[in-house]
Amino acid sequence: MNNAATSDLRPLPDQPLAAKTLRVWKIGAAAESLFLFLLPAGYWGSTFVWDLPMWPLYVSAGFFLLLALLNIFVIQTLKWRRWRYKVYENEVELMRGVFIVERVIIPMIRVQHVDTRQGPILRHYKLASVTISTAATIHEIPGLEMEKADELRDRIARLAREADPDE
Amino acid sequence: MSSWKRQHPAAIFVSFLGSLKQLVITLIILFVFGQSAQGLPTPVLAGIFGVILLFALGGGFVSWWKFEYMLLPDELQVKQGLIVKRNRFIRRERVQSIDINAGPIQRIFGLVEVKIETAGGGSEPEFRLIALRRSEAEEIRVELLKKKQSRSFAGEISAGMDEALSDGWNVKKAAPDFKWKLSPGMLLMAAVTSSGVGIAATFAAAVISQVPQFLPDWLINIAVGWIIQSSIVYIGGFIVTVLLVAWLFTIISTVLKYGFFTVTKQGNDIHISRGVIETRQLTIHADRVHAVRIVTNLLRQPLGFCAVYVESAGGGTKDEDLSTILLPLCRRKQVVDLLQEIVPEYAFVPEYEGLPKESMRRYMIRLAVPALLAAAAAAYLIPYGYIAFLLPAAAGFIGYLQYKAAGISSEKDYLFIRSRSISLMEVFLPRRRIQDLEYSQNPLQRLDNLHTVHVSVLTTIIGKTFSLKHVSDEQREIYMKWYSYEERERLSSIETEPLAPDQE
Incomplete structure (x- = not known):
């Protein structure tokens, strides 16, 4: 059909996120996991009021602990390893997702604005995320060193400005 | 032209009825609970109703009184609000579309509603003036749309052409370049084949299944006796009635919606x-x-x-x-x-x-598996539930059609x-x-x-x-x-x- 297309595949994006981003994600995942334990905690509380068997407490606590550990140590790592981006002259490409792998192409001409954002945890680790908005969608590169994020934001903004709107 | 103007006073009624529409559910709940709980005596209920109505009417009046607009060249300025005052400037460059409607109330007064949509993801990309005379609405439309045309086509369209275009707004008789009308036959066909039937059928089923509650007991007794004799006829009859009612309902609503298209x-x-x-x-x-x-x-x-x-x-x-x-x-x-x-x-x-061929099985499996699970549950729980195994077959077939499409x-x-x-x-x-x-x-x-x-x-x-x-x-x-x-x-x-x- 089209040999050119199958033989020379479009290269995958190759730029990783900052290494410290993984630590931020692990902290976030650990905080999220705490909410999971509300359920067994509630059950534990009700054992004081009603006469309930103890085994559901241990089973659910064990299950959530396993889930939390899996999320913090395996899923976040896989997610970090998968995350790649690349900024070309005419477009930005992102790749992400642990189970569902996504690849997005955002042309520079379609970029409406770029900004950097920082939550308290990201700020503590001197990281920032870069948000790229088109008229219809918003994409985020979730963790880069601050200088790099600023530099990337300015670069995308410049390339977007330079991109010829008349094609 | 450039002075602050209010809308037609009919705006009070439009917004009054609008807020009543939103309150209807609250009122019904109040009514139903007031009846069943027997906690509130009737005068109190009536009082609450009265206060709500008064507030709605007062709100309508205030929003009319405190809403003023001024049409300037290239721009519509609006100030509104009693406590929180807001000024809004709608620049013609930002206008995406202008929609002129006439609802039943506006029609009584011979008025129209103007909906202006502006670009950008602001919190309110839409703006309404609910009661204007048609001439005022046209004025706004001309001001906010015509110049944009000359701007975006500067250099392409000559000045004379631009005038001709803007005249097209005022003089309705200017011949359009192209005109398409939905003929009555096609309108009927659109209504008959509308896909809203499914939604309407669900709704009708819900309504019709409630009907027995309002029938007298003796009628229900006769009906129940008859149903026990011939349950299949009854169920079949019920389904046919539901579909017919739903169908009629969608036909009417489609005709009303797309008539004179x-x-x-x-x-x-x-x-x-x-x-x-x-x-x-x-x-x-x-x-x-x-x-x-x-x-x-x-x-x-x-x-x-x-x-x-x-x-x-x-x-x-x-x-x-x-x-x-x-x-x-x-x-x-x-x-x-x-x-x-x-x-x-x-x-x-x-x-x-x-x-590719591989995707056929993805399409089929994706639909058939949930249907299979549902069918298995049905077969286990309901007598004759194994009939439900037709469902996964049908789902698989739809999946095949999806693949082909x-x-x-x-x-x-x-x-x-x-x-x-x-x-x-x-x-x-x-x-x-x-x-x-x-x-x-x-x-x-x-x-x-x-x-x-x-x-x-x-x-x-x-x-x-x-x-x-x-x-x-x-x-x-x-x-x-x-x-x-x-x-x-x-x-x-x-x-x-x-x-x-x-x-x-």
Whole structure:
């Protein structure tokens, strides 16, 4: 059909996120996991009021602990390893997702604005995320060193400005 | 012209009735609970009702009194609010579309409602003036739309032409470039084949199943005795009644909604006017059309009919999925000719390339598995439940139809996607309107090297994403390259290789 297309595949994006981003994600995942334990905690509380068997407490606590550990140590790592981006002259490409792998192409001409954002945890680790908005969608590169994020934001903004709107 | 003006006092009633509509549910709840709880004596209830009504009326009055607008050259200024005062400036550059409606109340007073849609994702991209005289509405429309035309086409359209265009707004008689009307026969056909039947049937079933509560006991006793004798007849009769009622309901509502449907093309503007009780008039710039969608539902497919929607920045309504209906019903074969007249850049007859064999099983399994689980549960729980095993077979068949329908192709700078959920949907997308292109792959797709492609375009208020499931690796590469601006740059600099997908 089209040999050119199958033989020379479009290269995958190759730029990783900052290494410290993984630590931020692990902290976030650990905080999220705490909410999971509300359920067994509630059950534990009700054992004081009603006469309930103890085994559901241990089973659910064990299950959530396993889930939390899996999320913090395996899923976040896989997610970090998968995350790649690349900024070309005419477009930005992102790749992400642990189970569902996504690849997005955002042309520079379609970029409406770029900004950097920082939550308290990201700020503590001197990281920032870069948000790229088109008229219809918003994409985020979730963790880069601050200088790099600023530099990337300015670069995308410049390339977007330079991109010829008349094609 | 440039002085602060209020709307017509009928605005008080319009907003009063509007807030009553919102309060209706509250009032019903109050009424029902007040009755059953027996806690509140009737005078108190009446008092509460009275206060609510008074507030609604007072609110209507205040919002009319404290709402003033001024039409300046190129701009509409509005100040409103009793406690929190707000000033709003609507600049003509930001106006996406202007929609002039006349609801029942406005009609009594011979007034219209003006809806102005502005660009950008502000908190309120939509702005309403609920009671204006038609001449005032036209004035606003002319001021906020006409000049934009001359600006965006500066250099292309001469001054005389510009005048002619702006005159077209005032003098309704100016002959349009193109006019299309939905004939009464087609309107009836659109109503009869409308896909709203399913939704209406559910609603009707809910209503009709409540009817026995309001019937006298003796009638129910007779009926129950009869039902026990012939349950199948009863159930069959019930289903037929529900469907008939639902069908009639959709026919009537479609006729009211799309009656007197007219599309006219004048210069670069598409005017759509429709509706029997509530007349809607809408103007869209042809160059604001970001995608065209052709929908063929199951009833229309064998008859060769379809409906055409446009996705545009501004103008969409909530009951149409934020799109605008361009042609409620026409023959599929005629679509290309009609598009040639209305939005010529979308006049294509695409030939879709099907999906690989592997994706057939993905489509079928995806629908059949949940149906199989449901059927298994039914067989276990309900007597004769094994009949439910017909369900997965039907689901598998629909999956097969979805696979057969799914297709993608490109021609020059346009991408075409065809897919089916139940209705068949075709989308025509120009590359320059596609905001981003995304591929995703779930673990099951990974086994078969399949991908889902998503493209996003800007529509009213928010972006909209169209997807096609289960395309092959090769197709992914082809359309990634078709979309990639980097790739085009590279190819145009080499100038030896032609653009891959266009040479298919």
